[in-house]
Amino acid sequence: MIGNINIKTLKTILVVSLCCLLAGCYPAKGTEAERVVEEEDLITIGFSQLGAESDWRNANTESMKSVFTRENGYDLIFEDAQQKQTNQITAIRSFIQQDVDYIVLAPVTETGWDTVLMEAREAGIPVIIVDRQVNVADDDLFTCWVGSDFELEARKVCMWMSYYFRKKGVAPEDVHIVDIQGTIGSTAQIGRTKGFDHMAKLYGWDVVAHEEGDFTKSKAKESMFNILRNYDNVNVVYCENDNEALGVIEVIEASGRKCGSDITNGEIMVVSFDGVNKKAVSSLVAGQISCIGECNPLHGPRVESIIRKLAAGNEPYKYQYVNEKLYTNTAAVPSIMLGGKEYNVTMLRESDLHQWPY
């Protein structure tokens, strides 16, 4: 910053002046210099997206890209980190060098951000964290965060299972459940595993194993294959996202077993999170997935409203949680109580698929 002018503004002024000097006059409409001035009016956003591991992630990227367009007054610099934190750190450093107006970070895992966020703060660039969170020593290293309450999502799905089992007369000790975890160290994994462990202990379910699924279909398939080979009593699979669930269903069905809610008659219950992938939602309607905890990826408009607040000199809320639903295919459990609050359960039908928003 030089006085009230940042480096980018200064550069533009220099370029415009140079053009005027060379042209020997002030620029007419549509000249190179005017285009530079128009560019300057755009708000520059550097967005470090962690990867493209799931349908949720693709919907999230799409939501950001559809909001931060030139027509809407933005210049979006998008970087896909391919699930590597080092790539995200490199991207943030390059955003700082380009002197962007705002940095938006969807972090792959929670730890390891202090240094680079300090660099952004020193450069005077606000950082908005989206989706997963960062675990830093000083919360002032980022401006604010918007995303899901992953632990609440987990507790809701588990509570739905406990209501359902009680209704169907399934004893807790007869629930033999495995957790196919998401990317280890990510907020989505930490919250969904924590919520699962808490509820499994509370209800006395038999937790057979925790296996890695990395939020991908391929990794979950590998893990489910090992589970079926090593344990013969598993009757519930808790998948930490829908892509994992789709992989798990393929493996279960290839082994000759059936996915469904009727675990007393040999079916294997699959539950998961997101509700974005249309195939997963169809699988819910068809009965292969029993319950999905919604995880809403449409953060583009949410981030934009934060940026508008900041641009107007207002302070956004530090943490902004998104409200999310719970989907099933049965009327058996119309609502659940959790922490003194009632959550309705949305029963999806075939007709709902036609207007699915993704």
Ligand code: AHR
């Ligand atoms: O962080 C959100 C999670 O990340 C979504 O549930 C999952 O599908 C994605 O990969």
